[in-house]
Amino acid sequence: MAVFLWAALLVYGLSSLWWVVEVTLLSRGWKQDTEEVWGLDDIQVRVLTIDAEPVVQQTVNALPDDITDVRVIAEADISINGAQVHVVPDDFDCNATNKGRAVEWARRNVDADKEYLLYLDEDTLVTELTGLPDADFIQFTEKPIYTGSRLTYLCEVFRTGYQFEQLGFHRLSYPLYAWGGGFAIRREIEQEVGWDVATITEDTNLIWRAARDRNLTYQLVNARFRNQAPPSLKAMIKQRRRWMSGTIGDDHLLPPLYRPLYFTRVIAWAFSPFVPLLAIASYLLPGTAPGIGLYSLLSTALLGILFVYMFFGVVGYRKHPILWPVFLILTPLAVVLHSVGALWGVVSPVEEFEVTEKVTADVIEQANHLDEGALAEHDGTGRLLRESDDEFEIGIFSDDD
Numbered sequence: 001m002a003v004f005l006w007a008a009l010l011v012y013g014l015s016s017l018w019w020v021v022e023v024t025l026l027s028r029g030w031k032q033d034t035e036e037v038w039g040l041d042d043i044q045v046r047v048l049t050i051d052a053e054p055v056v057q058q059t060v061n062a063l064p065d066d067i068t069d070v071r072v073i074a075e076a077d078i079s080i081n082g083a084q085v086h087v088v089p090d091d092f093d094c095n096a097t098n099k100g101r102a103v104e105w106a107r108r109n110v111d112a113d114k115e116y117l118l119y120l121d122e123d124t125l126v127t128e129l130t131g132l133p134d135a136d137f138i139q140f141t142e143k144p145i146y147t148g149s150r151l152t153y154l155c156e157v158f159r160t161g162y163q164f165e166q167l168g169f170h171r172l173s174y175p176l177y178a179w180g181g182g183f184a185i186r187r188e189i190e191q192e193v194g195w196d197v198a199t200i201t202e203d204t205n206l207i208w209r210a211a212r213d214r215n216l217t218y219q220l221v222n223a224r225f226r227n228q229a230p231p232s233l234k235a236m237i238k239q240r241r242r243w244m245s246g247t248i249g250d251d252h253l254l255p256p257l258y259r260p261l262y263f264t265r266v267i268a269w270a271f272s273p274f275v276p277l278l279a280i281a282s283y284l285l286p287g288t289a290p291g292i293g294l295y296s297l298l299s300t301a302l303l304g305i306l307f308v309y310m311f312f313g314v315v316g317y318r319k320h321p322i323l324w325p326v327f328l329i330l331t332p333l334a335v336v337l338h339s340v341g342a343l344w345g346v347v348s349p350v351e352e353f354e355v356t357e358k359v360t361a362d363v364i365e366q367a368n369h370l371d372e373g374a375l376a377e378h379d380g381t382g383r384l385l386r387e388s389d390d391e392f393e394i395g396i397f398s399d400d401d
Contacts, residue, residue, distance in 0.1 A: 132184055
C-alpha cells in the first residue's frame with residue numbers, strides 16, 4: 001500500500017511540478033518575439049469543415065478585411081461568401097484520414113503564394129489579429145465561448161487555466177501539443193512536412209514531426225481566439241476521448257527524454273479525479289507507512305494545484321473577482337467531468353475522427369444574451385465582447401458583460 005501511494009503521488013507530483021515550472025520559469029521572455037513582422041497580406045486562411053455552411057460563414061465573416069486570400073476546405077459542396085471553397089474529391093486516397101486527409105489534399109492541390117497558412121476550425125472566431133510574429137509555427141490561444149451547456153463551459157474554463165503552460169512552450173524543442181483551431185505555419189514547412197500520416201490529432205502530430213525534422217521556431221500569441229465550448233456533455237466527453245487517444249497513438253514521435261514527462265501528464269489528466277483519494281488515504285492511514293506525515297502534506301498540496309488551474313482559468317476569462325469563489329467551489333466537478341473522456345481514451349482508445357457538434361451564431365447570441373447580429377459585427381482585429389483587458393465579464397456561465 002505504501003509503495004502504491006508513493007508511486008501514485010510521484011506521477012501526479014511530477015506533472016504538477018512541471019506545470020509550475022512552465023508557468024513560472026519557462027514562460028519568462030515569451031513576449032519578446034511576439035512583435036508583428038508579417039502583415040495580414042502575408043496570410044492565406046484555410047478553414048476546415050465537412051459541410052457546416054452557416055458556422056463557416058460566421059468564421060469567414062469575422063476575419064479582418066485586409067485578409068483577402070480565404071479558402072474553405074470542405075468535404076461537401078457549400079457556398080461561402082468571401083471565400084473560395086475547395087471540395088475534397090471522394091476518390092482522393094492517402095495515409096491520412098478524415099481531417100488529416102482533407103488538409104493533405106489541400107496541401108497538394110490548393111494554390112498558395114503567401115508566407116503563412118493560417119489554419120482555423122469551422123467555428124473559430126479570430127480576435128486581435130493584425131499581423132504575425134516571425135516564427136515557423138505560431139500558436140494562438142483559445143477561449144471557448146458558452147454555447148448552452150453550463151457543465152462544458154465550466155470544464156473549458158478549467159482547461160483554459162491549465163493551458164497557461166503554453167507560455168513556456170517556446171523554450172521546448174517539442175511543444176507538448178498544438179491547438180489546430182488557430183495556428184499559422186510557414187507555407188514551405190507545411191509543404192515539406194505534410195499531413196500524410198494516420199492520426200486523429202493531426203495538429204499535434206504535425207508540430208512534433210516538424211520539430212523532429214528541423215530546428216523549429218515556435219511562438220505563442222495570446223489573442224484568445226473564440227471557439228465554441230461543446231454544446232453538450234456527451235460531445236465534450238467524446239472530444240476528450242479523441243484527444244487522449246490521438247496523444248497516446250502519436251507519443252512515439254517524441255524523443256526518449258520527453259516520454260516520461262508526457263506519460264505523467266497523460267496519467268495526471270485521466271486519473272486526476274482520484275487525487276483527493278490520495279490525500280484522504282494519508283489521513284485515514286496514519287502511521288501505516290514510512291513518511292506518511294510528509295505524504296499527507298504533499299498530497300494535500302497536490303489537491304490544491306487543481307484549484308490553481310481553475311484560478312488561472314477565471315483570470316484568463318477575465319471573470320469578475322466576485323465570481324471567483326463560485327468557480328473554485330465547482331473545481332472538483334470540473335476536474336471529474338474534464339477527465340471522464342480522457343480516462344475513456346486511455347482504457348479504450350478511439351481510432352475514428354468524430355467532429356464535435358457546433359451551433360450557429362444565433363444560438364451563441366441567445367445563450368450569451370447578446371444583441372442579434374453582434375457576432376456579425378465582429379471584424380477580427382479587436383476583441384469579441386470586451387473593449388479592453390481592464391473590463392471584467394460578469395456572466396457566470398456565459399460571456400455577457
